[in-house]
Amino acid sequence: MVLKSSSNIKIEHIVKIITYTIGLIGFLSVFKHISFIYSSIFVVLSFLAAYFDYKKSFYIPRWFLNITAIVVILLSLFRLSLDNLVVPAVEGLLILLSIKFLEEKKFRDYMQIYLISLFLLSGSALLTIDIEFSIYFLIMIFMMSLSIVLLTYYSQEPDLGLPKSTIIKIALKSLLIPLISMPMTLFLFIMLPRTSYPFFNFLNRAEKAKTGFTDNVRLGSVSGIQEDATAIFRAHMEKIDERHLYWRGIVLDYFDGASWKSTDRIRRGDEISTLILKGEKVRQTIYLEPYEHRYVFALDKPYLITLKDIRKYGDLTFSLPKEVDKRIRYDVVSILSDAISEIDIDKEGYLQLPENISPEIIRLVKKITEQKEVVKSILSFLKGGNYKYSLQNLPVSKTPLDDFLFKHKSGNCEYFASAMAVMLRISGVPARLVGGYRGGYYNDIGKYYLVPQKNAHVWVEAYTDKGWIRLDPTPASIEGFVSPHRRDILFKIRLILDTINYYWNAFVISYDFEKQLSLFHKIQSGIRKPEIKLFIDKEKLIKYLVIPAVLSLSVFMLYVLISGRKTKEERLIALFLKKMERHGYKKGKSEGLEEFVAGIKEEDLKQSAYRFVEEFEKHYYKDRRFTKEEIKRLKSMLK
């Protein structure tokens, strides 16, 4: 039966569109992790394939494609190594997928495409644990179930077209499959152990923050810095005054003329009892993304961080024994104190200057601090307007500070902070650099600060009679740090997406094994002591156990009643009737078998149907049980 009409949509077209979409989803899920060459090969080949499919005039011969596919598989096998397992495999799969696209597609080719796409998606799950995965996954499952249903039509009748309404109906029904599977997923969510870092990340060198925070400040090595908008951490807390938004990470004390380092000298002070902090207490819960250092960030000035293996230092910085290689969560208590009162400091260390410090700088410092308060005058000198904030055209030289102060007069926070610290030290004021982040976007829905990598910042702490006070010589306006440059819709969408991502991290990824265990124990103890429960919590028992049990039992009974258990004979006759139906004959319920067979017009069919019916009736209406051989024989007659 060929249905052809202009209002009908050809199944083949839909299937092809869906197939390309599924492939695209597989590609998108791994896109971020693979090299550009493979991505471009895939895109080019897919477009070519789509064009061929559209034109339907030319297909590359199958044997050629098969040989290419084998070569690709072999090549990716060679590229595999123990510390680089997933990415080459994914890249190989991607090329295979584009080769499959190029083929003239038959039923099995479609299936292969779906399988490869699914593999790609699973590959992405090994590389990342982002929420995008679940979105891709849901879309893919829906598309696949829809497509497989349509493909069964297609394989029966390649030219088949269906009216729009029918297709929508099929689509809705296919949507049911992922929906029905949801409750099952929920069950797995509770039961399965899960990792909070990508599964195979230890094999692949994980993709980590490339710009942003560093554990040393190096001047004069790069001429430009790329802004990186990816999040470094999210801090769940109440909104506070933007002036206080300095996230402390590391303290740097040693300057060799080009770069700042953190030395162990100042870290001796594990005992921080000498520190006095006065001010408002702020609690935060911080979700820190994996990055390449050990330092954890907290709102200036952090007092207490609750995290396993955390170490606190005398300069109010905190670090872990090893790099942050997975997403971590910790609680912080910070105090919005103006100063860190420390009585006994290593003045010599904080007054250290590089040996080759140029006399020009010393002269400059003398000039601007003459008969004035040192700290204020230096701060106003740098912030006064002579020096511009810039991420481009940074001085590249061996004496970056001189170049910054006298030639370029523009630089990023590192230059400003370095210059200030050096100038303070020249004037005899102990000073140090503090590295961390500045600002952040407050998400009102999720109630958290989103701090992106580009907010990495360096400022100065000077030791005055009040103690260590924070000084930020960088003239960049607060605006750049606390609110987005563009308040457009795209940014809002990104913020909303980030909220979802935040919840995903907070509730799904952080849902840890211990919680699962405790839930499991709760369930177990509930089962173990039923009689106690019965007395203590009769109502709850009824609510949670008896009612569902009764409900499911009655559903089961109803099912049994409706469906009934089919006997061998009934199954056999059902098989026969199904076959006859395929020939276009449907038995009425009051029609006897012979009567039914007599109505068949094709003589051959009638004869063979009659032979079956005769054989069947001989047993059925004589109440004789069928032996296995007889069933087999009758079944063979149906073929």
Add this chain to the structure above:
Amino acid sequence: MEIRSNRIDYIIESLSKYLQGKTRALKLSLAAFFSKGHLLIEDLPGLGKTTLAIGIAKALGLSFGRIQCTSDLLPTDITGLSIYSKTTGEFEFHPGPIFNNIVLVDEINRATPKTQSALLEAMGEEQVTIEGRTYKLPKPFFVIATQNPVEHFGTFPLPESQLDRFIMKISIGYPSSDSEREILRGGSKREELYSIEPIMNRDEVLQIQGDIRSNTYISDRILDYALKIIEATRSSKYLNAGLSTRGALALTYTAKTNAYFHGRDFVIPEDIKELAEYTIPHRVMFKEEYENLNKKEIIKSLIEEIEVPA
């Protein structure tokens, strides 16, 4: 058990020569006969009822008697009576026409109720009692009664309770024009019928009857099906009264015969279905408003509602 359905087929084939266009009626009559029941033919006169009866009797090698009913027909005219014999000085029993294997009772509805009941009693009991003595009727014993559906004047229609005693009620109907042309060309073949060689003999007939009754298997599945039909007639909105238990027995007996005729030693639902329009309508009482409808069609529609076992 040897199923001699080919013998039955042979009888039907050979009689068809003489009974053009009456093959169906012939088959049904044989079915009634081998089910050990009695047959009621409701039809207009002159359509070959007598020929049919004679044909069956002759082919089966059985004796044949005929009773033409009138309103003054007495019971003894059927059963026979004792007459004083001068030579022996005793009353000698002269058997009536009912003492034959196959008895044609023509226009039974013209006989008075008293005569009718004597006849029906004989059919039921397979014996007659005259003047204190009981005489067994010969075996096999088969009554073909006819009645004229059009004539109502001066007739005594059989009450339902008595109709129930007939295993089937059929009508012969007009022959097709082809068959009728043949009849016109050849004239009545009644004379030739009398001279045909019997195909079976009495023993064989009894043997087949016995086989059908006791050696043909009827599954519980079929019994359930029959019970469903019976239940349907009892609860039907068209009917005042459904099938009696005797009617139910008629269903299974005829079904067995039908199965045998088809060469089977077991019953299938079609065996019941095929004959239902001859076994059921005369046993059930239709509500007055449906009296004028085609009763066979109503019964057929009832059965169409019932699911077969497979």
